[in-house]
Amino acid sequence: MDVLLAQLLNSLLYAAVLFLIAGGLSLIYGVMRIVNLAHGSLFALGAYVMAWGISRVAGASGAEPAYLIVLLPVAAAAVGATGAVVEPLFLRPLYARAEEYQLLLTFGLLLILEDAMRYIWGATPLTVSPLWASFGSMHVLGATYPRYNVVVILLGLATAILLWAFVFKTRFGVILRATSQNRRMAAALGINVSAVYVQAFALGCLMAGLAGAVIVPIQGAVLGMGVDALILAFVVVVIGGLGSLEGALVGALIVGLVRTIAIQYFPELELAVLYLIAAVVLITRPAGLLGRA
Amino acid sequence: MSGVQHSPDAAMPLDTARGAHGVQPALWYTAALALLALLLPFLEGVPVIGWLASPFQRIQLTYGLVFSIAALAFNLLLGYTGLLSFGHAAFFGGAAYAAGLLVKYLHVYSMEGFLLAGLTSATVLAAVFGSVCVRYTRIFFSILTLALSQVLWALALKFFWITNGTDGLSIPTPILLGGLVGTAGDKVRFLSFTYYYYVLFIFFICVAVMGVIAASPFGKALQAIRDNEVRAQFVGIGVRRYRWYAFVISGAFTGVAGALFAPLNGLTTPDILHWTFSGKIVFMTVLGGFKSFIGPILGGVAYNYLETYVIKTTEYWQMLLGIILVALVLVMPQGIVGVFAWGSRRERRNR
Numbered sequence: 001m002d003v004l005l006a007q008l009l010n011s012l013l014y015a016a017v018l019f020l021i022a023g024g025l026s027l028i029y030g031v032m033r034i035v036n037l038a039h040g041s042l043f044a045l046g047a048y049v050m051a052w053g054i055s056r057v058a059g060a061s062g063a064e065p066a067y068l069i070v071l072l073p074v075a076a077a078a079v080g081a082t083g084a085v086v087e088p089l090f091l092r093p094l095y096a097r098a099e100e101y102q103l104l105l106t107f108g109l110l111l112i113l114e115d116a117m118r119y120i121w122g123a124t125p126l127t128v129s130p131l132w133a134s135f136g137s138m139h140v141l142g143a144t145y146p147r148y149n150v151v152v153i154l155l156g157l158a159t160a161i162l163l164w165a166f167v168f169k170t171r172f173g174v175i176l177r178a179t180s181q182n183r184r185m186a187a188a189l190g191i192n193v194s195a196v197y198v199q200a201f202a203l204g205c206l207m208a209g210l211a212g213a214v215i216v217p218i219q220g221a222v223l224g225m226g227v228d229a230l231i232l233a234f235v236v237v238v239i240g241g242l243g244s245l246e247g248a249l250v251g252a253l254i255v256g257l258v259r260t261i262a263i264q265y266f267p268e269l270e271l272a273v274l275y276l277i278a279a280v281v282l283i284t285r286p287a288g289l290l291g292r293a
Numbered sequence: 294m295s296g297v298q299h300s301p302d303a304a305m306p307l308d309t310a311r312g313a314h315g316v317q318p319a320l321w322y323t324a325a326l327a328l329l330a331l332l333l334p335f336l337e338g339v340p341v342i343g344w345l346a347s348p349f350q351r352i353q354l355t356y357g358l359v360f361s362i363a364a365l366a367f368n369l370l371l372g373y374t375g376l377l378s379f380g381h382a383a384f385f386g387g388a389a390y391a392a393g394l395l396v397k398y399l400h401v402y403s404m405e406g407f408l409l410a411g412l413t414s415a416t417v418l419a420a421v422f423g424s425v426c427v428r429y430t431r432i433f434f435s436i437l438t439l440a441l442s443q444v445l446w447a448l449a450l451k452f453f454w455i456t457n458g459t460d461g462l463s464i465p466t467p468i469l470l471g472g473l474v475g476t477a478g479d480k481v482r483f484l485s486f487t488y489y490y491y492v493l494f495i496f497f498i499c500v501a502v503m504g505v506i507a508a509s510p511f512g513k514a515l516q517a518i519r520d521n522e523v524r525a526q527f528v529g530i531g532v533r534r535y536r537w538y539a540f541v542i543s544g545a546f547t548g549v550a551g552a553l554f555a556p557l558n559g560l561t562t563p564d565i566l567h568w569t570f571s572g573k574i575v576f577m578t579v580l581g582g583f584k585s586f587i588g589p590i591l592g593g594v595a596y597n598y599l600e601t602y603v604i605k606t607t608e609y610w611q612m613l614l615g616i617i618l619v620a621l622v623l624v625m626p627q628g629i630v631g632v633f634a635w636g637s638r639r640e641r642r643n644r
Contacts (some may be wrong), residue, residue, distance in 0.1 A: 035432045067537055093623060099431050102376045104579055105622045111615030119609055227569070231443055234436050242432075271447035275440050279425055282437065286429070 002143040007260050009140065012157035013149045013218075015256030016156025017211050021229055022236035023163065023248040024207030025076055030243035031180045031200040034091065037106040040230025042079050042205050043111035046212025047221040050075040050125035054216075058130075065134055068151075072213050079209025084202040091201070092194070100117075112226075119159055125222040152214050159210070160249055167245065176200060180243075231271075238278045241288025250289055323580060323587065330354070330493055334486055344607040348485035352557075354594065355489050356498045359553045361593030364577040365503055365586075366546030371575075373507060375519030375541045376430065379571045383422065383445045384415040384544040386553030386566035390449065391415075393462030393561045396605045403466040404491070407552045415548020418445075423540035427533055430522075435506055439568050442456060446566040461562035464555045471561030484557065492553055499546055500590065506542065507586055515539050547574075579621055582628025 025039045036042075049221035053071045058064070090109065094101050150186075167173040179186040179196045185194045212221075219225075236255050240247025255274060262270040281288060333354070336346040343351065363385055370376045388411030395401045395410050401421060424439045440543050449456045456462065466483055469491055506512055517525040518532050555561055573596070580599075581592020599617075602608045625631060 090619065101622050103377055103435055108615045108618030115609045115612030132562055234440060235619045238436060268451040272444045275444045278440060
């Protein structure tokens with residue numbers, strides 16, 4: 001029973017992080033019709049900035065939970081700012097051109113970002129596990145579970161609710177949805193589409209950065225983590241439906257659960273099982289479980 | 294092909310003829326380059342270009358030719374059908390692994406055996422992957438090809454008792470043409486002379502066959518699909534079926550490249566199944582220019598030189614490739630071929 005509960009919590013933890021990454025990817029696609037291949041690298045960037053920040057602030061002595069509260073927004077905002085620079089500089093010239101060019105360009109950005117992180121922070125992984133340990137553990141229904149992991153799950157949940165409220169209950173959300181449905185009509189109604197694009201792209205990147213920053217005390221910042229995350233985020237959005245935030249949430253939960261089960265029982269086929277699910281969803285429901293056709 | 298009738302004037306010359314100018318020079322250059330490649334091993338003593346003919350350079354060129362075959366095959370999908378695959382590593386690496394497994398389990402050392410195994414496995418893989426992937430276009434197609442190829446990579450990595458995991462499978466010097474050609478002597482001599490000609494010969498065959506396919510009514514039908522799917526459907530082209538054919542042909546030729554790569558590299562590691570390798574094939578094609586038939590050939594050769602010489606100078610070659618790719622997309626989308634075309638246009642204007 002304890003093991004089962006811990007596994008369930010693990011899959012929720014995993015789903016929370018995946019939702020943050022895939023939600024950002026999906027948001028950007030929904031508004032701008034761009035699939036950002038460098039999205040995973042921005043997740044990794046968030047992780048590196050967080051790890052670097054904590055080691056700078058706290059030193060080797062260990063870390064206080066307070067650092068998390070201070071540095072989490074900083075790391076996420078740094079990645080969001082990167083996005084706000086990338087969009088007008090590199091992506092904007094391509095909107096009038098064929099879709100292949102956007103994919104090629106973001107692939108180029110992926111290569112640049114991966115090596116830039118290697119250049120800045122070196123090839124050895126950065127870890128900040130003292131921060132994770134400083135949260136201690138707690139009892140959940142008789143099982144002992146790390147408290148930090150619960151914080152991450154709650155953070156994922158809070159982000160999902162906030163994002164929903166943001167998109168469906170605020171003025172900016174209305175503008176965002178209007179732009180996503182009909183760019184020209186939105187522009188004709190006086191909406192500054194360029195500004196909406198920058199904001200949407202930055203917001204999507206910020207979510208990826210937040211995911212990276214929040215996962216780093218658990219697993220550290222490693223080279224290649226971005227590409228792995230990108231692939232899994234793809235699976236999530238394919239299952240849930242590209243461009244749909246609810247879809248990203250459902251997809252993240254499914255992937256989180258399946259992956260935990262797969263690692264437990266047939267670790268060799270973990271990725272294969274996930275892709276199999278994605279392929280089955282694509283064949284039976286091409287737009288994803290909750291996607292717009 | 295296959296039952297669908299096309300008007301005879303659909304069978305126009307290759308894509309290089311687009312815009313009517315530059316056909317004759319292009320043909321000339323191609324013939325000159327082919328002749329140069331054929332004579333290369335005998336030019337070692339020639340003063341100015343002798344360094345190009347050294348064994349090391351010939352092995353580099355062999356790598357380049359192998360990549361060219363893969364890029365050319367890839368471009369049947371990107372340039373001609375308008376589908377951007379991020380999963381061609383599956384066919385390249387799959388074929389190389391087929392050769393490796395042939396050595397490991399069946400103790401076959403025949404190069405023709407490698408080619409046959411590579412071609413078969415890549416064709417089967419492409420037929421299966423294609424049947425799923427061609428249901429979608431644009432970004433979904435790219436994601437699906439990427440995802441499926443990653444499955445293969447994960448399998449190669451995790452079933453290490455079969456594939457030796459990250460160590461990879463080693464491939465010894467193969468027997469060419471059933472032993473008709475002597476393969477004795479040292480490895481460098483073999484790779485830079487005997488194997489160089491072997492690859493060059495297959496390269497010519499592949500270019501010719503793909504050229505014929507691209508210029509055939511079938512190739513024109515693919516371009517019609519690329520330019521306007523709905524119209525293509527209205528003139529009676531089975532769009533999805535044609536896309537699938539293109540996918541399988543593309544995968545099969547990529548498999549030939551993979552099988553040729555295996556003995557050249559002497560080792561097959563999961564790297565060549567990883568999606569970043571697919572990305573490299575994409576890069577080569579864009580570097581050469583995916584709007585023309587010969588672009589990917591130049592791209593494949595140029596990419597290999599770039600990688601060889603850039604890796605030597607910097608640890609951060611990936612970043613450099615990324616910067617080049619971004620620059621290509623933003624300011625030079627026609628690639629190397631575009632630069633030549635631009636040059637020849639200027640020349641004509643000045644005349």
